[in-house]
Amino acid sequence: MSTSNLDPALAAGNRCTLTGHEARHFGWRVEAGIGHVTLNRPERKNPLTFDSYAELRDLFGRLKHATDVHAVVLNGAGGNFCSGGDVHEIIGPLVQLAAPELLMFTRMTGDLVKNMRACPQPIVAAIDGVCAGAGAILAMSSDLRLGTARSKTAFLFNRVGLAGCDMGACTMLPRIIGQGRASELLYTGRNLGGEEAERWGFFNRLVEPEALAAEAAALAARLVAGPTFANGITKTMLHQEWNMGIDQAIEAEAQAQALCMLTGDFRRAYEAFVAKQTPVFQGN
Structure with missing residues (x-):
């Protein structure tokens, strides 16, 4: 990162x-x-x-x-x-x-x-x-x-x-x-x-x-090789959602996903898709 x-x-x-x-x-x-x-x-x-x-x-x-x-x-x-x-x-x-x-x-x-x-x-x-x-x-x-x-x-x-x-x-x-x-x-x-x-x-x-x-x-x-920041968020949510109801989980995931949309890896994936290339993630 x-x-x-x-x-x-x-x-x-x-x-x-x-x-x-x-x-x-x-x-x-x-x-x-x-x-x-x-x-x-x-x-x-x-x-x-x-x-x-x-x-x-x-x-x-x-x-x-x-x-x-x-x-x-x-x-x-x-x-x-x-x-x-x-x-x-x-x-x-x-x-x-x-x-x-x-x-x-x-x-x-x-x-x-x-x-x-x-x-x-x-x-x-x-x-x-x-x-x-x-x-x-x-x-x-x-x-x-x-x-x-x-x-x-x-x-x-x-x-x-x-x-x-x-x-x-x-x-x-x-x-x-x-x-x-x-x-x-x-x-x-x-x-x-x-x-x-x-x-x-x-x-x-x-x-x-x-x-x-x-x-x-x-x-x-x-x-x-994947989006390691996003992978860390996935692990966090998989663990934390054990103690959540469905409404809490959906809101927590909405916040987590919005955070991931601020990362460079999200933009890199989009730009690679447009260029018909494989994204090279950097973990940030």
Whole structure:
């Protein structure tokens, strides 16, 4: 997004770049406007820890200010997506904590989901192998999901003595796959195979495991090539309209669309159409 007329002091507090940012507890790189997050503990099927939860929360929080990232790909290393919270580094310590510290933890995990939904960049989850517990939540919280036939997604909180209402699952999952199907997964914690996940609408589509990374990157690149400011508005409205009635939603969309009509990309699309050319969007 152009900042040529932006006061430097305002830009300093509200604009940043994440190219070159070094993540400590997962992989991070920026290429051609795409931020790649790779959960990279393959020997344990990429579980989350207290550290990685907090760092993911903070990174997704910073993304709303990033000028060099216009889409995100979230994946796991070694043929698995994410096995959830690490049994030894999270689950074990949790059973020793009192209520205030437990609430600190659950609010931290919830804030990760909030930040994923609040960042304007569409998030493409590339899901292979195990996608369980908090890993399934990360997939659910993404905007688009590519999977493989061999993937196994499980909201397994019930199987470890917890409620299925974790990190927004009871509100978000029914909106993706329907109330009845979400209820089944949250009450039983059973595995959802890849083909079933696609049939239920959890996955947008299935790809071969060896093509998953390239397909996810290609989908993200297509988003980056689009009107990224308008894409961010679309994501915002998709999220905010969950809490609106139809009249509120129509008015909110009227205001949002009028804002998009002020962008250079809207004019570029018109001028390209008149010239019988393909528009080259610039995100402003």
